[in-house]
Amino acid sequence: MANIFQVSDHDFELEVLNAHLPVLVDFWAPWCGPCKMVAPTVEAMAEEYEGRLKVCKLNVDDNPQTASAYGIMGIPTVAVFKNGEVVQKIVGAVPRETMKRKVEALL
Amino acid sequence: MAEEKVYDVLIIGGGPAGLTAALYAARSRLKAVVLERGMAGGQAATTHKIENYPGFPDGILGPDLGQALEQQATNFGAEFVQTEIEGVDLSGDLKTVKAYEGEYKGRTLILATGADPKKLGVKGEEELRGRGVSYCATCDGAFFKDQEVIVVGGGDAAVEEALFLTRFAKKVSIVHRRDQLRAAPVIQERAKANEKVAFIWDSVVDEIKGEKHVEGVVVKNVKTGETKTVPAAGIFIYVGLVPNTALLKGQVGMDPQGYILAGEDTMTSKPGVFAAGDCRKKPLRQVVTAVSDGAVAAMAATKNLEEE
Numbered sequence: 001m002a003n004i005f006q007v008s009d010h011d012f013e014l015e016v017l018n019a020h021l022p023v024l025v026d027f028w029a030p031w032c033g034p035c036k037m038v039a040p041t042v043e044a045m046a047e048e049y050e051g052r053l054k055v056c057k058l059n060v061d062d063n064p065q066t067a068s069a070y071g072i073m074g075i076p077t078v079a080v081f082k083n084g085e086v087v088q089k090i091v092g093a094v095p096r097e098t099m100k101r102k103v104e105a106l107l
Numbered sequence: 108m109a110e111e112k113v114y115d116v117l118i119i120g121g122g123p124a125g126l127t128a129a130l131y132a133a134r135s136r137l138k139a140v141v142l143e144r145g146m147a148g149g150q151a152a153t154t155h156k157i158e159n160y161p162g163f164p165d166g167i168l169g170p171d172l173g174q175a176l177e178q179q180a181t182n183f184g185a186e187f188v189q190t191e192i193e194g195v196d197l198s199g200d201l202k203t204v205k206a207y208e209g210e211y212k213g214r215t216l217i218l219a220t221g222a223d224p225k226k227l228g229v230k231g232e233e234e235l236r237g238r239g240v241s242y243c244a245t246c247d248g249a250f251f252k253d254q255e256v257i258v259v260g261g262g263d264a265a266v267e268e269a270l271f272l273t274r275f276a277k278k279v280s281i282v283h284r285r286d287q288l289r290a291a292p293v294i295q296e297r298a299k300a301n302e303k304v305a306f307i308w309d310s311v312v313d314e315i316k317g318e319k320h321v322e323g324v325v326v327k328n329v330k331t332g333e334t335k336t337v338p339a340a341g342i343f344i345y346v347g348l349v350p351n352t353a354l355l356k357g358q359v360g361m362d363p364q365g366y367i368l369a370g371e372d373t374m375t376s377k378p379g380v381f382a383a384g385d386c387r388k389k390p391l392r393q394v395v396t397a398v399s400d401g402a403v404a405a406m407a408a409t410k411n412l413e414e415e
């Protein structure tokens with residue numbers, strides 16, 4: 001099982017913005033049904049692109065600062081960061097193939 | 108999944124209909140599996156609180172009901188798998204469902220695929236999705252603290268979710284195409300008594316405006332033809348449902364909207380294939396009618412297996 005990092009307002013800069021690899025961040029909350037739909041897809045990305053992509057999850061409920069800084073107004077949102085910048089935002093639960101295609105294009 | 112698994116009852120959809128079918132099938136000692144794309148409970152799990160399901164005088168939270176239904180079915184031996192379905196083949200004696208990780212086969216198949224929220228189809232809706240456009244108040248409501256939002260629709264879901272949104276938003280305006288609501292009177296009374304809720308009657312949404320996020324909604328009065336822009340940071344859309352039956356097109360009988368044609372016995376045009384819950388053509392789509400369909404479908408499947 002590939003590693004998935006739980007990140008927070010506190011360590012977002014270190015873990016995501018300053019990371020050497022591209023980073024996929026799943027913005028989610030425990031009460032959100034569609035977030036559960038996308039969770040296995042995110043896990044699959046971690047497996048598929050191990051060593052090429054860092055995969056993180058951020059609970060927007062506990063970490064409102066980061067969510068608001070990136071204009072997250074709907075969850076699930078999956079954002080891909082490269083060198084500290086957002087390069088892709090995928091809103092809502094999308095099929096695995098769709099996410100794979102969008103992520104792969106950035107690696 | 109390397110080896111092929113054959114089930115007595117293969118169930119697509121883990122909402123109230125599918126999970127009840129699994130419960131009844133498992134209690135009949137049939138090998139049953141539920142394939143669910145998301146969370147146990149389906150649409151019911153994205154509802155904050157369900158107040159019209161009998162037996163819960165104080166209401167029950169949607170996700171809690173979903174989990175309880177899953178637990179009850181799996182307690183009796185049904186399997187629950189979270190997966191994505193890519194295709195369905197109903198042509199053989201064994202019905203085949205192609206899922207992301209492999210194929211599932213069933214001697215009978217219960218379609219409990221449910222329905223998704225319908226889109227408005229206006230400019231800005233797709234572009235601003237997740238930037239103020241939402242179909243799930245329980246998911247996204249908390250992002251609109253002290254802001255003004257719009258809810259579109261006049262049914263139970265629209266008005267209930269509007270009331271839920273008053274926890275966060277400072278004002279919730281309900282835009283409805285008629286001059287009265289369709290929602291149950293008890294919900295209407297609550298909305299009308301809530302000082303945060305306003306109504307924009309006889310109106311439809313023409314366009315959703317905003318650069319990076321929703322800033323306003325263009326609303327058109329259907330009687331006068333007059334349009335105005337209502338400032339809003341969010342718009343929650345509850346204008347009905349679309350059945351999740353695209354993968355089944357041409358394989359079972361459907362009406363023009365895509366609802367599966369099956370009577371109260373849940374039997375579809377294909378022997379051994381049954382339809383339960385919101386994906387079936389029927390007069391009332393509620394948790395209580397979904398669980399009823401699920402039980403009927405499981406018994407119909409049992410009978411079908413006995414006759415084989």
